[in-house]
Amino acid sequence: MHSITRKLFVYHAVLFTGCAGTTSVQAKSVPGTVSLSYIARLYSMKMAVFGKKVVLENKYNKLEVETNSRRAWINGIMLWLHEPCRKSGSDWVIREIDFKKGIDPILRAYAYVPKRMPRLVVLDPGHGGNDPGASGSVTKIREKNVVLDISHRVRKLLEAKGVQVRMTRTGDTYPSLDSRTNLAYKLGADVFVSIHADGAASSSAHGVETFITSVAGYDSSNFYGQAGDKDAQRNNTYDAMNAILGFSLQSNLVNMSKREDRGLRRARFSVIKKAPCPSALVECGFLTNPDEESLLNTASYRESVARGITNGILGYFTMVKRALR
Ligand SMILES: [Zn+2]
Structure with missing residues (x-):
């Protein structure tokens, strides 16, 4: 199959x-x-x-x-x-x-998904321009370039399935974080997915993970137990749908990348907490881990990750379609 x-x-x-x-x-x-x-x-x-x-x-x-x-x-x-x-x-x-x-x-996704078919996906390749994001420790490849290539691959795969796609950047530029979510708002996006690769102080950190907005009043996974803003955000309107989209993305990302499952996590990253629709941020592996850096340098791994993200988004679309029947 x-x-x-x-x-x-x-x-x-x-x-x-x-x-x-x-x-x-x-x-x-x-x-x-x-x-x-x-x-x-x-x-x-x-x-x-x-x-x-x-x-x-x-x-x-x-x-x-x-x-x-x-x-x-x-x-x-x-x-x-x-x-x-x-x-x-x-x-x-x-x-x-x-x-x-x-x-x-x-x-029970069918009880929570929106009551109309999603049409437009906005993809957000992280960083860009003067913001390189994480860097590979061996080859010095930069996150901004890796995630732009993965995003273009996702766009092609989604468009081949008839899905409308827009990107917050198509080249090596840096749109502000607010302008990325504002674009999604202006276009009336149905899904917003920000695409990143990870960096960590320890070279042993590895695997793939997906973030969705923390529920109001609760900690982010990555700042657990620390003081911070816990107010409701625009994206909290979509809490349940974020979980459905995020879980579909993480399941498919793990399945296609064959990397360790770091889980579906919660955070208040600007581009997801301000997104005007169901949204998630995916991390496609660690550039600071030598094994994953070399994978992220290959077209075949980038294509696998792009297929995982695409399947995750299509899985969400299919759940809406089935719930509407
Ligand atoms: Zn990043």
């Missing part, structure tokens, strides 16, 4: 499952939390504890939550909760917002 078709099929297994018939979440003992046993009942899942993981499973989906941790997995793809899973009496609880604005939208 063609890879795009196969991956979309995999995601649709998620789409049609967990039909609990109600979105109401009331059975909770600690205010603002929901228990894992309640979630298990809602989705008719069996629940069991294996070491540090609570595993909820039915014949369609598997939800794993690490205890005393913010890490969870849906069908093997990691997502970071805003707050750790905690013990409460004989049960385990997570924040209600992590369920209602993360897990439930991913498992």
